[in-house]
Amino acid sequence: MKVIGFVASPRKGGNTEALVEEVLKGASDAGAETKMFNLSKMDIYPCKACRYCKDNEGECAIDDDMQSIYKEIKEADAFILGSPVYMWQMSAQAKLFTDRLYAFYMTGFEEKYGKKDMVLIFSQNIPDENMYSKYFNYTKKMFNFLGYNVTDVLTSTENDVPGAVKNKENVMNKAIEIGRKLADLWNISFQPNFFQKVEIGSALKMEREIIKFFPLFNHSFNSHSTGLYISLYTQL
Numbered sequence: 001m002k003v004i005g006f007v008a009s010p011r012k013g014g015n016t017e018a019l020v021e022e023v024l025k026g027a028s029d030a031g032a033e034t035k036m037f038n039l040s041k042m043d044i045y046p047c048k049a050c051r052y053c054k055d056n057e058g059e060c061a062i063d064d065d066m067q068s069i070y071k072e073i074k075e076a077d078a079f080i081l082g083s084p085v086y087m088w089q090m091s092a093q094a095k096l097f098t099d100r101l102y103a104f105y106m107t108g109f110e111e112k113y114g115k116k117d118m119v120l121i122f123s124q125n126i127p128d129e130n131m132y133s134k135y136f137n138y139t140k141k142m143f144n145f146l147g148y149n150v151t152d153v154l155t156s157t158e159n160d161v162p163g164a165v166k167n168k169e170n171v172m173n174k175a176i177e178i179g180r181k182l183a184d185l186w187n188i189s190f191q192p193n194f195f196q197k198v199e200i201g202s203a204l205k206m207e208r209e210i211i212k213f214f215p216l217f218n219h220s221f222n223s224h225s226t227g228l229y230i231s232l233y234t235q236l
């Protein structure tokens with residue numbers, strides 16, 4: 001399994017970076033291959049709304065560092081987006097990245113490259129942990145709508161000083177746990193034992209029968225198969 005972390009804070013040794021690193025560490029402990037990129041060090045231009053991607057199977061016309069990110073995301077099973085809260089929202093670096101994900105939207109990306117799991121991380125200074133909860137939830141829904149499966153949203157407050165979060169044991173523990181869960185979900189869904197394989201086999205047979213009679217369900221079944229395997233596993 002491959003997990004990529006994207007840090008959208010320009011501060012080296014900052015809190016966002018520390019949290020993304022910790023989630024990646026959790027994933028790596030659970031067997032994942034990990035990589036981290038700092039978006040503020042990369043040349044990423046805003047989406048031009050040219051819609052080239054829509055006529056070219058999700059390929060973006062802008063020749064910048066986002067091209068290597070597209071490749072990484074295609075090859076990954078999950079990714080993390082970490083952003084500081086700037087003016088009640090994600091940072092500009094995170095927004096450029098997010099807008100450019102429009103290239104994959106409605107281009108058959110999921111069928112070709114699989115449904116990607118995703119974790120969202122926000123670091124803020126305001127102590128009130130509910131201050132932006134509506135925005136965080138709204139952003140989670142937006143990424144779900146874009147086609148990603150947001151498994152967790154991790155937030156941390158009072159992080160004015162770079163690296164302050166490293167002294168917050170509960171947040172760091174949550175981060176590592178989220179990373180482990182990300183890799184465990186993947187392990188569960190793709191490495192079933194013999195009995196689980198039999199169960200999955202019969203579920204898939206049933207799926208095929210239903211699709212025979214109701215071909216319109218085909219797409220929706222494909223995209224929900226992973227969820228089906230996981231729910232089967234947890235029932236066993």
Ligand SMILES: Cc1cc2nc3c(=O)[nH]c(=O)nc-3n(C[C@H](O)[C@H](O)[C@H](O)COP(=O)(O)O)c2cc1C
Nearest residue numbers: 009011014015016084085086087088124125126159
């Ligand atoms: C331009 C700017 C805008 C900010 N806006 C907010 C804000 O609206 N709410 C908040 O709680 N903190 C705000 N902050 C503080 C950062 O969110 C906070 O320090 C965060 O932990 C920084 O993350 P980092 O250490 O990864 O850079 C702002 C900081 C900057 C530089």
